[in-house]
Amino acid sequence: MADPIRVAVTGAAGQIAYSAIFRLASGAVFGPDQPVQLSLLEIPPAMKVLESVAMELDDCAFPTLTGVTMTDQAEQAFDGINAALMIGSRPRGPGMERADLIRVNGPIFVGQGKALNRAASDVRVVVVGNPCNTNCLIAMSNSDVPKDRFSAMMRLDYNRAKTMLANKAQVPVTDVTNLAVWGNHSNNQYPDFENARIQGRPLSEMITDESWLKDTFVPDVQTRGAVVIKARGSSSAASGAIAALDHLLSFRQPTPAGDWFVAAVLSAGQYGVDPGLIFGYPLRVKGEGWEIVEGLTMSDWGRTKFEKVLDELRQEREVVKDLL
Numbered sequence: 282m283a284d285p286i287r288v289a290v291t292g293a294a295g296q297i298a299y300s301a302i303f304r305l306a307s308g309a310v311f312g313p314d315q316p317v318q319l320s321l322l323e324i325p326p327a328m329k330v331l332e333s334v335a336m337e338l339d340d341c342a343f344p345t346l347t348g349v350t351m352t353d354q355a356e357q358a359f360d361g362i363n364a365a366l367m368i369g370s371r372p373r374g375p376g377m378e379r380a381d382l383i384r385v386n387g388p389i390f391v392g393q394g395k396a397l398n399r400a401a402s403d404v405r406v407v408v409v410g411n412p413c414n415t416n417c418l419i420a421m422s423n424s425d426v427p428k429d430r431f432s433a434m435m436r437l438d439y440n441r442a443k444t445m446l447a448n449k450a451q452v453p454v455t456d457v458t459n460l461a462v463w464g465n466h467s468n469n470q471y472p473d474f475e476n477a478r479i480q481g482r483p484l485s486e487m488i489t490d491e492s493w494l495k496d497t498f499v500p501d502v503q504t505r506g507a508v509v510i511k512a513r514g515s516s517s518a519a520s521g522a523i524a525a526l527d528h529l530l531s532f533r534q535p536t537p538a539g540d541w542f543v544a545a546v547l548s549a550g551q552y553g554v555d556p557g558l559i560f561g562y563p564l565r566v567k568g569e570g571w572e573i574v575e576g577l578t579m580s581d582w583g584r585t586k587f588e589k590v591l592d593e594l595r596q597e598r599e600v601v602k603d604l605l
């Protein structure tokens with residue numbers, strides 16, 4: 282058997298974690314031959330609920346699960362870990378924007394960023410807690426872990442966009458490729474249909490209804506989180522968990538030839554983004570790391586969307602500058 286992968290999950294007694302943890306433990310994520318150790322972090326009032334999660338993990342008798350630790354101390358939770366799913370934070374409620382959480386959730390990522398210094402040298406950090414791009418910026422800025430190890434989750438947006446395009450074109454989701462989602466996990470994100478392909482051909486050959494793309498598809502992806510909150514009374518959880526695990530795996534596996542995946546990572550200025558922002562880009566795995574896919578083009582309409590979301594991230598950075 283391989284050495285166990287040690288995965289920390291923060292907010293481990295919460296809704297997203299409840300969907301993610303059992304998949305991690307079952308072998309569904311890393312495979313049936315890869316042992317997994319879970320390091321579960323919560324705040325003190327949630328430790329009792331967390332104990333029930335550990336009981337249920339015991340009751341599943343997963344052959345791949347070789348250990349579970351629970352703590353309310355981030356340094357302990359992150360000691361020696363190979364991956365961190367940073368979920369722990371407040372979700373928004375009906376009528377709120379994700380950015381309304383910035384001063385409530387942002388400070389969490391200061392201390393947890395510092396505590397990540399205890400992680401293993403190969404650690405990968407996935408920030409899920411909202412507003413996730415800027416929370417990722419805060420964690421990265423407070424940590425000595427190499428900056429290319431940090432990413433924020435835009436995979437749920439990518440998965441949503443993929444399904445909407447596949448449904449419109451009446452093809453399986455696997456036929457939709459080369460889909461970028463630029464910028465922020467917010468209602469200004471830009472799901473880019475211009476560069477997307479369906480069955481290997483430009484999307485415009487398969488979906489000719491440009492007004493649907495601009496006036497229905499883009500806003501529907503942008504606002505899907507709020508629509509789920511309205512229907513469910515609380516924010517998306519199972520789909521968020523699946524997206525977090527998809528995201529984690531995309532950094533560990535070769536990217537399919539000719540395609541890319543989407544995550545928010547540190548910008549070095551690609552596509553005119555301010556260096557230092559955590560920006561949603563199309564990515565490919567390269568060696569042990571990743572690279573941003575360069576050379577994609579945008580219409581003036583697309584560039585306007587891109588500039589709007591870029592401006593939003595600049596403003597979010599301004600709001601948390603004391604935490605960086």
Ligand code: NAD
Pocket residue numbers: 291292293294295296297298322323324327368369370371372373386389408409410411412413434435436437438466516517518521524
């Ligand atoms: P939840 O309220 O069910 O769970 C959050 C958990 O975090 C709670 O158990 C809480 O006790 C814990 N927590 C709070 N502060 C903590 C801290 N300092 N350290 C460790 N744990 C802490 O919420 P949820 O539905 O699981 O959502 C969690 C976060 O994920 C929210 O911010 C939500 O908006 C975000 N989210 C992001 C995406 C995305 O696509 N990026 C998708 C869905 C949800």
Ligand code: LMR
Pocket residue numbers: 372373379411437505506507509510516517521
């Ligand atoms: C989502 O996109 O579903 C999450 O970010 C939760 C939210 O606040 O919308």
